[in-house]
Structure formats: C-alpha cells, structure tokens
Amino acid sequence: MAFRFIVPLLIILGCTAWGTSPLVGQLMHSWLLSDVELRSQLVFHSIHDTVDVMISTKDDVKMDELFRSIASDERLLALGLCTSNRMLMHRSPEWPKILACPAPEQRFVVEHLAAGPVLAASFALSSTESDQRYLVIVHDLTFIERRSSTLENYLSVFLGVLGVVVALITALVAQLTLRGWIQVMYKSLTTPDQGHAHKKLLEPEIAPLVREVRKMLRGLDAPKSAADAIRIDWNPESLRTLLRNELPEAQVIVVSNREPYIHHEEEDGSIVLQRPASGLVTALEPICRACGGTWIAHGSGSADRRTVDANDRLAVPPGAPTYTLRRLWLSDEEQDGYYYGLANAGLWPLCHIAFVRPVFRTEDWEQYVAVNRKFADAVVAEAKTQNPVLLVQDYHFALLPRMVRERLPNATIITFWHIPWPNPEAFSICPWREEILWGMLGSSILGFHTRFHCLNFLESVDRFLECHIDREQSIVSTGSSTTVVRPYPISIEWPPTALANQCAVPVCRAMIRQQYGLAENTLLAVGVERFDYTKGIAERFHAVAHLLEHHPEWIGRFTFLQIAAPTRSQLSAYRNTQLEAEVVTRTINERFGTAGWVPIILVAKHHDPEAVFTLFRAADLCMVSSLHDGMNLVAKEFVAARDDEDGVLILSTFAGASRELLEALIVNPYDCHAMGDALHRGLTMPLEHRRERMRLMREMVSERNIYFWAGRMLLDASRMRKRHRIEADLTFVETSSSNRRRGGTV
C-alpha cells in the first residue's frame, strides 16, 4: 500500500531534481561570473593610473613587478597589456601561452583552455599619441565549474531525501486514516446488536463514502445474481451447498394451498397416497427434498387427518423422509370462500385473460383474509428463528407476506406468483386491489415467470398505491418495507424422478398403443392437463378437426389422446369446460371417425407423473394450447421425458414457456386453422429437424431446471439479507455523522 504513494512521489521528485538541478547550476554559474567581472573592474580601477604612468614612462620593470604582485591573488591568473591590434606587449608570467589578446570591442571573453575556463576582461587605458592600450585581466574560472557541480549534487541529494521523507509521511498519514475509517466502519457493520450508543462515530467526511457504498451495494445486486446462477451446475447438491454457504442456519418454510402428498380413504377404508396434478407441487417438491425444512399446506385429503401426528405433522416423502409436511385444516365454509371463491372464482380469471368473468363477493374476501391469517399464524408458530426464509406460493396467499412481515420483521419472504399478472386496466376491477398489492409488498422478493408480468405488477402498484418505484432496479419501497420484483421462470427437476424407471421409447409406444386400442403405426399426439378453461382444450380439438378436414390423409392414421384431470368442479366455469370438451370430442369423432378408429380420445382422470411420462414417451407430438398460462410445466416435462431426442412440441405463444422453448412450433391457440397446420407440420417433420429442435429444448430445460429457479431466488435472498444488514448500519452511521455535524449526540 505504502509503495503506491512512495514510488510515484519519488518518480515525481526525481524528475523534478533531474530537471531543476542543471538550471540551478547555470544560475549559480552566471552569478559567480558576474562576480568575477565585478572584481576585474575593481582591480582595473585600483591600478589603471599606475599603469598609465608606467606606460608613459616606459617603465617595463615596474610594470612586470606590478603585474606579478597582482596576479599572485588567488583566482586572478594573469595580467597583460595589449595593443588595439591585439599585440601582447606585457604579461605576467602565468599568462596562458595560447591565450591571445581579446578584440578591443569585447569587454569580457570566456575562453575554454585545456587547463580550464578563464575570463579575459579587457579595459581601455588612457590613449597615447601612437596607439590605444588595453589592460587585460585574466581570471581562473575553474572554481565556478566546481561550485556549480557541487551545488547540483547537493541539490539532487537534498530533493531525493526530501522526496522520501514526504512520501513516507504521506503514506503513513493515508494508511492511518484509512485504517481508522475501516476499523470504525467494520465495527459498526459487524456488531449490529450491540446498540448504537456503543459504536464509535465516524468523521463527517465519511458520509459521502457511506453513500457511495450504499449505491454500489444496490448496483451490484441485480446483475451479479443472474451471472452467478448461470455459472453453477444446478442440482440438489448445489442447492444444498448454496443454502449451507449463503444462508447458514436459515430455516426454510414453504407455504402453499396444495399439499405435495394427499392421503385418500378408499371405500373399503384403505388409504391411498396421491400426488396432485399441480405445476406448483411438481416444482416445489424437489426443492424441499433437497433443502429440508417445513411445508405448510391445506390438508385436503379424506385420510389426511389419519396420517399426521399430534401436531398435524408428517415426515415426507413417504419411505425416505427429508422434510416435514405441516397440514392445516379448513372448514367447508373457509374452503368455499377462500379457495373456490376469492382465489379461483375471483383472482384466477382476473389474472388469466381467458375471457371468463371474475366474481368478487365480500363473503369470499372475508374468508380469504381469515385463511391468510390462519396460515400466517402457522408460519409464525413453525418458525424457530426470527429470520426464517419463507417461500410463499401463489395467488391463494396475497395477504400473507404482509401479515408475517408485521410479526417477523427480519424474515426473508420470497413470494412466487405462479399465474400471470394482468395489466393495470384489467386488475383495476378487483374491489380489493390496494389490499392485495399492499399484502404482496410485505415480501422481500416477489417473483413472476416473465418480465412482462413483473412490469404489469409494477404498473399496477404505480397506479394504485403511494410508494416509490425504482424501475431500474425493479424495487418497490413502501416506507416500511422494500420488495424486489424479478422474473424467475419456473422449471422442473432434472433429471426428473418420473423418468427413472421408464421403459425404452419403443416399448412405451407399443404399450400405450395397445392400451388405447390403436394400430401400431398410428401417429399419436397428446395433451395432458387439468380441466381448466385456461388450457384451450376445446380449441386444440377444433385444430384436430381442421387437420382432418384439410389433410384427410391423416384419417385413420392419427389420434389425439387428451388426458385431463377434473379440477375445481364445484365451479360452473370448470364443469362447463369439461362438458364443452366432451361435446366437441363427440362431435368431431362422429364427423371423422371410422369403424374401429376415432380421432380424439378424451380421458377425464388424474394420472400420476410416471404414467404421464410413459405417455409422453409414446407420443409423436405434444400439444400445449393454453389461452393464457404463467409458465406451463407440461411443455417442459414433455421435453424432459424425451431422452431419445425425438418428438415435436406445439406450444401456445400465451404460455410463459414459449419465451424459453423457442424451438417448439409456436401457435396462437385462438387460431384453430393455424394450429391445424402446425399439427400437420409437426406430424410430417423430418427426423433430423425433430432431433435438432428437441436437443436445443432439452439443453435449455436441463440447465434452467428447478434448482436454478430456486437457487437464483435464494442467492438473491442471501444477498439481500447481507445488504439489509449493511444498509441498516450505514443508515446509522449517516445519521450519527449528521448529528455530530449539528452538534447532537447519540
């Protein structure tokens, strides 16, 4: 560190000394020279009368004596008498032999002789009748040379020593100042709980530095996390390592409405375990298996109460438990108001632009508030520390983040909204829009699948709440809290568990064809979802009709197998969706079906992930035609199931997945003709094209898997925790500094 000061300073002083010493030498030289000239004049004035007399009396002997006696003076080398035509008439013995009389018009001449430089000063004497005589006084100048160079040397040494001393003092002062600052900052940043009164205050000059550090911290936050996340090879182990290193001792708590394991009681009293048809569960379950912790969810299965302990807890996954499932019980009234009412009849259609009118009832809202409170209570009860990492899932819990924030102010609350966020115009029809936004902004991090949804959210906040939005950093500050709003496209585990025990693709193909009574060479397209009006199931059936109408060569050679799990059947919009799909299937099958062949097979039944994967492996094509979808993990699962690198994916442009799976055949689900054409294109696509597209999509899903999703959020959360700690202390330091400046005390 000291060298950074000393070396440049020495260089500067060295250059200065090197540049100035000769100048000082020259100055000295000319001073001494004029001194010698003056002395010559003095000598001349003291003897010129005597010399004049001696010339007129032609007394050469006396003149010789005079010259010799004057020339005995140190540094006065010799005297001579010259004529105007430069003849030397008299001289003292030391007159240099090669020195000629100077020209009469030259008063002072410096001659460089072999023995050294001399000054010849000539002065006119009284003129005689015959000629003008000049007295020439010769001075030895070697002493000037000596003195100048001695002075130069002394000066260089002096400047050198001065430079070193100044550099050392500068370095020392800088070092001490810096060390003082660092010590005080370090102390105040690393002892947050000791109370502000104990901290040493910084000088007021530190305030700008504090502001800069704060700015820097903000700036570093966003880009770095994405870059870090991309470099890591994401898998359960890397996620565990991240938790261990970045969030040591952090308790992870997940909250969702849907539970990952449902126990049902059969008619004979036996219990069966079911894995729900839920993208949320598909994504979150591998994370919990990797990280441990507690998952709080609604116990919705008929045998759920029979399978928990006295604290309503259950170790899962069954057989190899790694985390705790904490079940919460809801009454029918709560379930109707919170889940079927506000969440699925109100918020779901509000956020999905599928042209189903949202229903908002005050009774539903009240239940929604009460159930959010109930889950928030459970979170606080399950929290073993004041600052757990809480992962809040979905639109069922818009109010919970604020409720938890009020009771656990230091919790890191990461809320992920699994469905789209509408534009502010559409959102504005919600009677509780302000409450919902305010509740969500209790989160530390708020994630959506796409940047577009983040922007819609920020616009909504801007329109309906009083708060500060930093659009560059995507941060909303409400005064009491700060929320980072970011896109985190959700994904699936890689490699998927459901793939582990699958048969080879040709075996799956044969099995499924046999199971559904299809000819061996039938080309098979599949669709797998819940019976939800947002999925565009009827629309894809119309696309099949279009295909058969315009490409009749497919009649008898192609089948569309649709698996749809009944869902939310209490709501008429869902019942109608199923009814519509059944009616359209019947109509198309009647129109195009032949003896022993139907174009569409509709199976309204829940399938476990393994069965779904077998189906994907048997298919030639998978169709995802959502009218609006946050992400759609079916598309990613199809890609993951195809380790043979074959199969075509048709994907709606209105599903978040279309932003990542660019090699799918992207379609507009409202355009059944275009979708029919896409079906034809997919069924006739050459093998090498299918492989190329599938390879690229697999690469994407394998890299951006569910561990990447969770890892990025946790990395951001860990940075935020560190940053908040630093910011809190910087705020204190700033306040203390300004108090000091105002003469206040802390």
Ligand code: F6P
């Ligand atoms: O899309 C939102 C979501 O939570 C999905 O993650 C999931 O597929 C679906 O809704 C499940 O809904 P439910 O839990 O109501 O059956």
